[in-house]
Amino acid sequence: MTPTSRSSVENYRARTLTPGLGRLIDITDIAPSPGGDRIAVTGNVMDSLDRPPHPTCHLIEVATGKIRRLGGVGPSAWSSDGTSLAYVNTPTSVAILDTVTGSRRSYELPGVIEYLRFAPRKSSVLAGVAQMSADRSGADGSGALSQDAPPLETHPVEDSSHDAGWRHAWRIDPEEGTVCQVSPPGWNVWEADWCAAGIVAVASRHPEESAWYHARIVMLRGPHTPPRVIARSAAQLGLLCASPDGTAIAYAEAICSDRGIVAGDAKILDLHSQEITPVDSGNVDVTSLAWRDESTLLATGQCNLTTVVAEATRDGNWRQVWSSEQRTCGDWYPNAVPIATDDGPGFAAAIHDYGHPPALTIVTSAGEHTLLDTGNPGSDYRRSIGGTLHATRWHAPDGLEIAGLLATPNSPPPHPLIVLIHGGPVAAYRPSWNLIYDWTPLLVASGYAVLHPNPRGSGGRGQQFASLVRGDMGGADTHDLISAVDALTQRGAIDPQRVAVTGRSYGGYMSAWLATQDDRWAAAIPMAPVTNWISQHFTTNINSFDEIFLDDTVTNPAGRFFSRSPIFFAERVRTPVLLIGGGQDRCTPPGQAVEFHHALSHHEKDSTLVIYPNEGHHINSPGARSHLLVALLDFLDQHMPAAGAPDRNRPSGSSPLQEPVTDNSAPVPPAAHDPRQAGRNRGR
Numbered sequence: 131m132t133p134t135s136r137s138s139v140e141n142y143r144a145r146t147l148t149p150g151l152g153r154l155i156d157i158t159d160i161a162p163s164p165g166g167d168r169i170a171v172t173g174n175v176m177d178s179l180d181r182p183p184h185p186t187c188h189l190i191e192v193a194t195g196k197i198r199r200l201g202g203v204g205p206s207a208w209s210s211d212g213t214s215l216a217y218v219n220t221p222t223s224v225a226i227l228d229t230v231t232g233s234r235r236s237y238e239l240p241g242v243i244e245y246l247r248f249a250p251r252k253s254s255v256l257a258g259v260a261q262m263s264a265d266r267s268g269a270d271g272s273g274a275l276s277q278d279a280p281p282l283e284t285h286p287v288e289d290s291s292h293d294a295g296w297r298h299a300w301r302i303d304p305e306e307g308t309v310c311q312v313s314p315p316g317w318n319v320w321e322a323d324w325c326a327a328g329i330v331a332v333a334s335r336h337p338e339e340s341a342w343y344h345a346r347i348v349m350l351r352g353p354h355t356p357p358r359v360i361a362r363s364a365a366q367l368g369l370l371c372a373s374p375d376g377t378a379i380a381y382a383e384a385i386c387s388d389r390g391i392v393a394g395d396a397k398i399l400d401l402h403s404q405e406i407t408p409v410d411s412g413n414v415d416v417t418s419l420a421w422r423d424e425s426t427l428l429a430t431g432q433c434n435l436t437t438v439v440a441e442a443t444r445d446g447n448w449r450q451v452w453s454s455e456q457r458t459c460g461d462w463y464p465n466a467v468p469i470a471t472d473d474g475p476g477f478a479a480a481i482h483d484y485g486h487p488p489a490l491t492i493v494t495s496a497g498e499h500t501l502l503d504t505g506n507p508g509s510d511y512r513r514s515i516g517g518t519l520h521a522t523r524w525h526a527p528d529g530l531e532i533a534g535l536l537a538t539p540n541s542p543p544p545h546p547l548i549v550l551i552h553g554g555p556v557a558a559y560r561p562s563w564n565l566i567y568d569w570t571p572l573l574v575a576s577g578y579a580v581l582h583p584n585p586r587g588s589g590g591r592g593q594q595f596a597s598l599v600r601g602d603m604g605g606a607d608t609h610d611l612i613s614a615v616d617a618l619t620q621r622g623a624i625d626p627q628r629v630a631v632t633g634r635s636y637g638g639y640m641s642a643w644l645a646t647q648d649d650r651w652a653a654a655i656p657m658a659p660v661t662n663w664i665s666q667h668f669t670t671n672i673n674s675f676d677e678i679f680l681d682d683t684v685t686n687p688a689g690r691f692f693s694r695s696p697i698f699f700a701e702r703v704r705t706p707v708l709l710i711g712g713g714q715d716r717c718t719p720p721g722q723a724v725e726f727h728h729a730l731s732h733h734e735k736d737s738t739l740v741i742y743p744n745e746g747h748h749i750n751s752p753g754a755r756s757h758l759l760v761a762l763l764d765f766l767d768q769h770m771p772a773a774g775a776p777d778r779n780r781p782s783g784s785s786p787l788q789e790p791v792t793d794n795s796a797p798v799p800p801a802a803h804d805p806r807q808a809g810r811n812r813g814r
């Protein structure tokens with residue numbers, strides 16, 4: 131670890147994060163009251179640079195903008211008369227606040243509460259409850275859902291009884307002061323909502339994360355009666371929500387690589403007639419759905435790099451109400467919720483772009499009204515060093531147009547380039563504040579251009595585009611990425627001698643794969659990668675993923691489990707490789723990084739392996755995250771230095787990354803969080 135990279139990362143963290151300490155720094159859940167006069171908001175608050183941010187619920191008065199911290203961890207839900215607000219208070223308890231009297235009552239549930247729904251016109255609350263040992267989705271960082279669950283190495287030996295990690299629907303009855311399970315044993319409930327006949331749910335017969343890929347929509351009929359299947363799909367199902375009168379449900383049918391990252395075709399199912407009406411969203415992949423009233427849905431979606439908000443009627447008509455190619459809303463994918471206002475129907479969303487962090491905004495036909503801006507001097511500083519983000523397009527060898535976002539330093543080109551491949555594969559970049567990973571401004575300030583490509587298989591360009599990667603991971607998607615580098619070279623934007631490839635999960639797989647397929651890379655940094663689909667199949671908690679996306683069976687010795695695994699091509703690698711893994715990752719277990727490192731070492735290639743023992747699929751703890759950024763900058767500096775760039779890049783006469791700061795910047799002690807730098811092999 132060089133002192134230069136370490137002080138760059140320390141200063142970056144201190145200058146971008148310190149001004150936001152103790153304040154909301156993002157917005158993760160928005161729940162407007164039925165009358166539109168208040169909004170319950172959950173967002174992250176960071177108390178110290180040494181601890182990860184924690185979610186906290188707030189209540190905002192729309193007329194005055196007055197904000198009150200409720201505590202709790204969210205999410206929240208309103209009763210239909212607006213007098214009660216339920217919110218997740220601790221991971222295992224729900225508070226129901228009477229907003230008229232101010233009284234609050236708490237209900238303990240036997241697991242981690244994931245979502246809440248108030249029954250229409252009644253006081254009952256539906257809660258999604260996961261057992262402590264249930265898996266976090268890969269999109270949520272993988273590992274056990276609760277910190278209280280025993281660590282993986284102390285688990286009893288697994289058996290085939292499917293006896294752990296279930297998710298169930300529970301009902302809280304505040305009038306009787308009781309809680310009871312309402313979904314039957316033997317059915318795992320991923321999402322649920324009230325409807326006229328009871329409860330609808332996305333459910334599967336097994337609790338494992340992998341079972342989600344085959345889940346169906348069912349009508350729950352009580353804890354002792356098997357549910358009735360009402361919708362199924364060859365793809366995945368999500369975004370379930372029932373109309374306020376409970377006579378219809380809306381959901382999305384989508385080819386998905388991750389639970390919780392859904393972009394697809396919206397459908398409306400009339401629960402009386404059983405008729406399914408597709409919503410005609412044109413080229414927009416729908417990413418969030420919420421009913422405004424009995425007949426209208428508010429839908430959010432992505433269309434290439436553009437974010438779209440629209441209203442859909444029960445007969446499937448679609449009317450766009452807002453769109454932007456410069457700005458977006460929501461988190462991994464666009465998200466917005468309906469709100470009633472004095473100016474008529476509108477929507478509330480956390481709107482952001484590459485230069486501005488999320489601002490809670492109400493949008494109506496009268497315009498946009500910002501209620502809460504999470505911006506602070508730290509985000510201003512980050513904007514000042516983050517360069518410029520450009521939409522960019524190029525053609526793959528087969529003629530297909532591919533799009534991406536290129537962040538460049540404000541210095542003249544050509545720049546050294548980092549190709550940062552998103553996970554999924556069915557996810558997508560759009561011009562957001564974080565660009566998924568939150569590393570881009572630091573890399574740009576260090577002198578690198580960063581390309582965020584949406585190769586075939588990405589979300590936001592329709593189900594046919596997403597499914598182009600099915601049965602061909604590591605095929606045409608490889609050339610979508612290589613042709614981007616060719617196009618940027620031809621345009622004089624980048625220096626082809628200094629191009630690195632990196633990414634997480636599917637992006638980690640592609641980084642390892644690209645290093646085996648082409649020699650042009652000056653460095654490859656696969657994070658949480660898959661490198662051997664065969665061992666991945668037998669160690670991951672999502673082995674449905676590889677069967678779906680390789681469209682093959684692991685027992686086919688001539689098939690893609692072999693022919694698309696980087697490990698079997700390690701001898702071809704000419705690129706120095708830095709492999710990163712999380713010890714608690716159940717999605718792409720750390721053995722995937724270890725195997726590739728050993729294969730490269732066996733062939734005397736230049737490979738370094740770093741495993742963070744306490745991290746999952748995502749490297750989240752501040753210490754490990756800082757260590758990762760230092761390791762990344764060091765590796766890039768060693769193999770493709772961006773000479774002199776930090777000075778060229780400074781905002782207004784000050785050197786952004788090397789300037790000493792006088793506040794409480796976090797040191798980066800590698801030993802404190804014990805990354806296992808398992809090995810370094812200097813090869814050719």
Ligand SMILES: CSCC[C@H](NC=O)C(=O)N[C@@H](Cc1ccccc1)C(=O)O
Nearest residue numbers: 268269387388553554557634635636660
């Ligand atoms: C290659 S095996 C598993 C890939 C994994 N998908 C399934 O769990 C994956 O790539 N996950 C992504 C999901 C993601 C995408 C965009 C934003 C947040 C999460 C990942 O964890 O990066």
